[in-house]
Amino acid sequence: MNAPSRLKFLAMPSKVYHSADAPGFHLETPSADHRPPQEVLKERDLQLSAIIGAFDGFVYVCDKNYRIEFMNDRLIQRTGFDGTGQLCYKVLHNLDAVCPWCRNSHVFKGETVHWEVKSPKDQRWYFIIDTPVFHPSGSISKFGMIIDIDHRKKAEEELEQHRRNLEELVRSRTRDLTLINEHLINEIEERKKVEKSLRESQERHRIIFDGSRDAIFISGADGSLLIFNRSASQLTGYQPHELQKLKMFDLYAKVNPERHTDFFKRLLSGQSISGEVQIDRKDGRTIFAEFSSRKIVYSGKPCAHTIARDITARKMSEAALRRSEAKYRHLVQNASSIIIRYDQLGHLTFLNEYARKFFGFSESEIIGLNILGSIIPWRSSSGRDYRALMIGFLKHPEHYPTYEMENVRRDGSRAWIAWTNNPIRDKKGNIIEILSVGVDVTQRKQAQEQVQFLTHQLIKAQENERLKISQDLHDHIAQDLSTLKISLETLFKDQGPETKVKIASLSDILQRSIAAVRDMAYDLRPPGLDQLGLVKTLYLYCEDFSKSNAVEIDFAAAGMDELNLEYETEINIYRLIQEALNNTKRHAEANQVTIRLVASSPDIVLRIKDNGKGFDVNDRRKKALKEKRMGLQSMVERVRLLQGKINIQSRPNKGTYILIEIPLKEKSVDFPKKHSDY
Numbered sequence: 001m002n003a004p005s006r007l008k009f010l011a012m013p014s015k016v017y018h019s020a021d022a023p024g025f026h027l028e029t030p031s032a033d034h035r036p037p038q039e040v041l042k043e044r045d046l047q048l049s050a051i052i053g054a055f056d057g058f059v060y061v062c063d064k065n066y067r068i069e070f071m072n073d074r075l076i077q078r079t080g081f082d083g084t085g086q087l088c089y090k091v092l093h094n095l096d097a098v099c100p101w102c103r104n105s106h107v108f109k110g111e112t113v114h115w116e117v118k119s120p121k122d123q124r125w126y127f128i129i130d131t132p133v134f135h136p137s138g139s140i141s142k143f144g145m146i147i148d149i150d151h152r153k154k155a156e157e158e159l160e161q162h163r164r165n166l167e168e169l170v171r172s173r174t175r176d177l178t179l180i181n182e183h184l185i186n187e188i189e190e191r192k193k194v195e196k197s198l199r200e201s202q203e204r205h206r207i208i209f210d211g212s213r214d215a216i217f218i219s220g221a222d223g224s225l226l227i228f229n230r231s232a233s234q235l236t237g238y239q240p241h242e243l244q245k246l247k248m249f250d251l252y253a254k255v256n257p258e259r260h261t262d263f264f265k266r267l268l269s270g271q272s273i274s275g276e277v278q279i280d281r282k283d284g285r286t287i288f289a290e291f292s293s294r295k296i297v298y299s300g301k302p303c304a305h306t307i308a309r310d311i312t313a314r315k316m317s318e319a320a321l322r323r324s325e326a327k328y329r330h331l332v333q334n335a336s337s338i339i340i341r342y343d344q345l346g347h348l349t350f351l352n353e354y355a356r357k358f359f360g361f362s363e364s365e366i367i368g369l370n371i372l373g374s375i376i377p378w379r380s381s382s383g384r385d386y387r388a389l390m391i392g393f394l395k396h397p398e399h400y401p402t403y404e405m406e407n408v409r410r411d412g413s414r415a416w417i418a419w420t421n422n423p424i425r426d427k428k429g430n431i432i433e434i435l436s437v438g439v440d441v442t443q444r445k446q447a448q449e450q451v452q453f454l455t456h457q458l459i460k461a462q463e464n465e466r467l468k469i470s471q472d473l474h475d476h477i478a479q480d481l482s483t484l485k486i487s488l489e490t491l492f493k494d495q496g497p498e499t500k501v502k503i504a505s506l507s508d509i510l511q512r513s514i515a516a517v518r519d520m521a522y523d524l525r526p527p528g529l530d531q532l533g534l535v536k537t538l539y540l541y542c543e544d545f546s547k548s549n550a551v552e553i554d555f556a557a558a559g560m561d562e563l564n565l566e567y568e569t570e571i572n573i574y575r576l577i578q579e580a581l582n583n584t585k586r587h588a589e590a591n592q593v594t595i596r597l598v599a600s601s602p603d604i605v606l607r608i609k610d611n612g613k614g615f616d617v618n619d620r621r622k623k624a625l626k627e628k629r630m631g632l633q634s635m636v637e638r639v640r641l642l643q644g645k646i647n648i649q650s651r652p653n654k655g656t657y658i659l660i661e662i663p664l665k666e667k668s669v670d671f672p673k674k675h676s677d678y
Contacts, residue, residue: 058146061133062088064108066098069141092146094121107132107142116149125153215289215308218298223247223260226303235289235310237282248304253278253286267295267304276311287312338417338438341424344394344431346371358440360410377408397423397434404441416445534570535560535597538577542595549585552592559599566665572638573597573606573662579635580608580658588612588656599664603644606660614650 052059058075062068066088075092076082083091089099098104103113112131119126127149133141209216215232219225225243233240236251249260266273274292281287289308296305338358341350348369356363359375366374372390379385386405393400404418417438424433532540535557542555577595584590590612598605620632632648635658639646644662 060144061141093119124150217306219248219304223249251279253280288315341433341435342371380406416442555595557597584610604662604664608658611655614652614654617648
């Protein structure tokens with residue numbers, strides 16, 4: 001297709017001109033030319049075709065909707081097809097959307113724009129000129145001219161790169177010259193500093209040499225003393241002028257010249273020799289010195305540089321320490337106490353003779369074994385797991401300065417030992433071993449257990465006696481008094497008013513006696529434990545106590561109703577609350593008491609708190625023992641009977657708080673026993 005056939009959209013009676021007021025091409029009807037319009041249009045078509053054909057670039061025309069209306073041959077060859085009627089950004093740059101650099105908004109406002117862009121289609125640089133074409137109909141098209149400037153851009157980039165390289169070379173050379181200059185300046189300054197440092201170093205060495213507390217000798221191959229400091233004179237007791245006349249081996253107590261020659265040969269071979277030597281001082285005393293010798297060059301000749309230090313005091317201390325260690329070993333081995341040492345993993349490193357005999361092991365059998373499993377059982381006789389205790393102890397032995405625990409001998413017999421523990425630390429404070437000294441307290445422990453057992457038996461016997469007395473009071477005395485009251489009221493039924501008044505008075509006395517007897521029976525043995533259960537019985541007791549003593553009691557229990565507790569546990573919990581309330585009544589002067597009884601596996605937790613005047617716990621216990629009052633001690637013994645723990649906290653004017661934790665033990669399932677109510 002030739003150019004004239006594709007430019008028919010311009011073939012109309014008009015002329016093309018460019019206006020400064022309105023940039024772009026304007027098409028108007030010819031006025032001055034009187035030739036036929038067809039000839040004029042044909043001529044202009046040929047002119048425009050010639051101009052476009054001669055243009056060394058790409059030309060296209062598109063409308064406002066980016067549709068191409070015209071492409072010149074060069075552009076068709078570049079794209080490979082005639083894209084007339086297609087979208088310009090798809091044909092020219094193979095994009096699916098409008099080019100990000102598109103200036104159509106400016107062109108269709110009447111502006112002529114130009115810019116450079118790198119096409120994503122072929123990655124070449126192009127110079128683009130877009131100008132509007134104004135049609136007589138009022139519509140506008142975009143007339144675009146594209147010039148390939150890729151070679152120019154590459155040449156410019158290459159030129160720019162050469163320029164940058166040249167600038168970099170200039171900068172590099174300038175930098176090198178600057179560095180060389182700075183290096184020369186620094187070298188001059190460094191030489192000045194070195195000379196100054198050398199002078200200062202010589203002065204320091206002179207001060208160190210003269211002021212050193214160690215004796216310094218520089219001796220020749222024949223042993224002559226060439227240089228020595230002030231401490232050398234003090235160490236040997238000779239004056240400087242006297243030392244100058246001596247040989248090095250003259251100072252040694254037991255060294256002959258032949259050995260000194262061999263000594264000097266070893267130094268010449270490059271060895272550094274150190275050790276201890278005895279020196280005979282001028283005053284006749286022999287001292288011990290620690291020395292270190294090496295080869296140096298002095299005045300161009302190989303010499304021996306020797307530093308010596310007086311260690312006489314240290315040697316005497318070491319001898320004293322050895323004697324002390326011997327005494328310590330004798331004391332430890334012959335002590336009538338168990339003395340052992342072990343590392344932080346529990347491996348035994350030492351047992352004295354008494355300990356080996358006590359546990360029944362020989363030294364070769366026990367050293368290296370772990371303390372757990374050898375002399376400490378895995379579990380105590382009561383079933384307590386000792387592993388967790390020993391892990392905590394070996395990790396933090398400082399937290400366990402003393403403790404008592406059950407130990408085991410080689411024959412399997414158990415013994416209670418009271419241990420005193422002391423961690424052994426290195427210079428950095430790290431624990432390296434643990435020293436434990438033990439005393440056999442098995443007999444004392446057995447005596448304590450026997451006392452505790454007897455105390456528990458006493459409490460049980462007391463409860464049994466209370467049960468019997470309660471039954472006697474309730475079943476016999478109270479019944480007899482009730483029968484007597486009824487008989488008294490019916491015996492004189494038909495008597496006069498005065499007799500009836502006397503009888504009523506006697507009846508009131510009997511009624512009060514009956515109530516007192518029943519209260520005594522109730523205190524001795526609460527009957528509600530069997531019929532109502534522990535929680536209901538305690539609630540009624542707290543309610544009665546509150547009414548009779550004007551004390552507000554807040555009692556609450558949780559998780560107790562589902563438990564099937566042994567009677568011994570129930571009666572002791574009841575007695576603990578009863579004793580606490582009685583103590584509050586007698587001593588605390590409280591008007592509020594809070595009681596919480598909670599079953600929280602594996603314990604039953606009892607909390608009792610009042611707002612009374614409080615007391616000093618330790619002082620009260622001491623006074624209670626002197627005054628033979630067993631209030632607090634009775635509570636402690638009852639808690640021990642139940643294998644529980646009790647913590648009593650109180651301060652003057654701060655009230656009292658009692659925390660009791662009792663192991664939860666339910667009755668084993670068994671056939672129901674006969675009961676008097678069945």
